[in-house]
Structures are given as C-alpha cells and as structure tokens.
Amino acid sequence: MKIEFIDLPNAEIVYYKDFLSVKEASDYFSVFKDTVLWRQDDIKLFGKTYAQPRLTALYGDEGQRYSYSSLTMEAMPFTSEISALKRNVERITKTSFNSVLLNFYRDGKDSNGWHSDDEKELGKNPIIASVSLGAKRMFQLKNKGDGTLRRSIALEHGSLLVMKGKTQHFWKHQIPKTKKIVAPRINLTFRVIH
Numbered sequence: 001m002k003i004e005f006i007d008l009p010n011a012e013i014v015y016y017k018d019f020l021s022v023k024e025a026s027d028y029f030s031v032f033k034d035t036v037l038w039r040q041d042d043i044k045l046f047g048k049t050y051a052q053p054r055l056t057a058l059y060g061d062e063g064q065r066y067s068y069s070s071l072t073m074e075a076m077p078f079t080s081e082i083s084a085l086k087r088n089v090e091r092i093t094k095t096s097f098n099s100v101l102l103n104f105y106r107d108g109k110d111s112n113g114w115h116s117d118d119e120k121e122l123g124k125n126p127i128i129a130s131v132s133l134g135a136k137r138m139f140q141l142k143n144k145g146d147g148t149l150r151r152s153i154a155l156e157h158g159s160l161l162v163m164k165g166k167t168q169h170f171w172k173h174q175i176p177k178t179k180k181i182v183a184p185r186i187n188l189t190f191r192v193i194h
C-alpha cells in the first residue's frame with residue numbers, strides 16, 4: 001500500500017490513498033448509505049441554532065458518548081460491517097478504537113467547518129483514523145498560529161487519513177462546500193474516547 005507522510009510542522013499525518021480497493025470501498029459505501037441511522041442535528045454557534053450541514057451518526061462500544069459543538073451523541077452498537085472496517089483500520093494503525101463518528105455529505109453544499117478534534121475525552125494527543133468513501137472532497141488544513149500555512153489533500157474513494165501526535169494542537173481542518181457537482185460522500189472517523 002502506498003503511504004504518504006504529509007510533511008507539515010507540528011503534525012503527524014499519514015495518507016493511505018489505496019487503503020481499500022475500489023470494489024471494497026463501493027460495497028461499504030452502499031451498505032453504510034442504506035443501513036446507518038443517519039440524523040441531522042442542530043448545533044449552537046455563538047448563541048444561534050443551525051442544522052448541521054451534513055448527516056451524522058455515532059457508533060461505538062456500549063455506553064460510549066461523544067460531545068462536541070454543544071451536542072452530545074450516544075453511540076449505537078457497532079454493526080458487523082463497521083466492525084469489519086474497524087479491524088482493518090486497527091491493523092494499519094496498531095490502535096484499538098472504541099467509537100466512530102460517521103459523516104454523510106449529501107452533495108457539494110454539505111460541509112464540515114474549521115475545527116480541531118480536541119475534545120477532552122479524546123485525550124491529550126488524539127489519534128483519528130478517517131476513511132473516505134464516495135465522492136472525492138478536499139480536506140484542508142490550516143495552522144492555528146500562522147493561518148497562511150495551509151495544505152489541501154483530495155480524499156479519494158477508499159482512502160485512509162490518520163492524524164495523531166500534536167496535530168490537533170497546532171492545526172485545524174475542514175471539508176469546504178464546493179460549487180462543483182459532486183456525488184455523495186461518506187466519511188468514518190475512528191476515535192478513542194477515554
């Protein structure tokens with residue numbers, strides 16, 4: 001498998017473009033699209049309420065919950081397909097994950113704004129393993145200290161992006177909206193909730 005180390009200061013980011021075969025990735029995409037219990041939550045930002053610009057779902061070990069943007073999600077039990085993909089991610093990352101946040105970007109209008117995955121329950125130096133299925137979307141990184149320091153990675157169907165070490169302390173990331181006509185995309189971010 002081709003491994004690309006993303007060379008940025010104070011970051012540990014590795015990109016596996018061909019983590020899954022096209023066939024495996026397409027099969028997972030169909031299963032998750034149809035069987036995941038997708039929801040669209042409201043989030044509060046600066047006192048205003050917005051519908052999140054994408055659908056999400058949280059799966060995990062029994063009793064796991066995850067809070068971000070004034071929202072708390074209770075994990076649903078892993079399905080057999082999510083567990084199968086999780087084992088594959090764990091084999092590559094040599095990490096045991098107990099939860100996964102899924103994002104469904106229905107089209108180019110769906111997005112995920114600038115943020116770091118730095119919630120307390122993820123621990124000091126979180127490892128986040130992010131699998132992409134479906135349409136290729138841009139994943140942008142921006143340095144917190146010097147906002148001109150940026151990098152974009154086109155996340156391919158069947159790819160795996162791993163962020164660890166100090167990455168979340170020094171960098172924000174986002175999936176911007178795009179005016180190009182794009183098909184749906186599903187993303188799974190495997191996490192360790194402490």
Ligand SMILES: O=C(O)CCC(=O)C(=O)O
Pocket residue numbers: 101103112117130132139155173175187189
């Ligand atoms: O969709 C993606 O690739 C990124 C998702 C993300 O950053 C998150 O769920 O925290």
Ligand SMILES: [Fe+2]
Pocket residue numbers: 115116117173
């Ligand atoms: Fe994130």
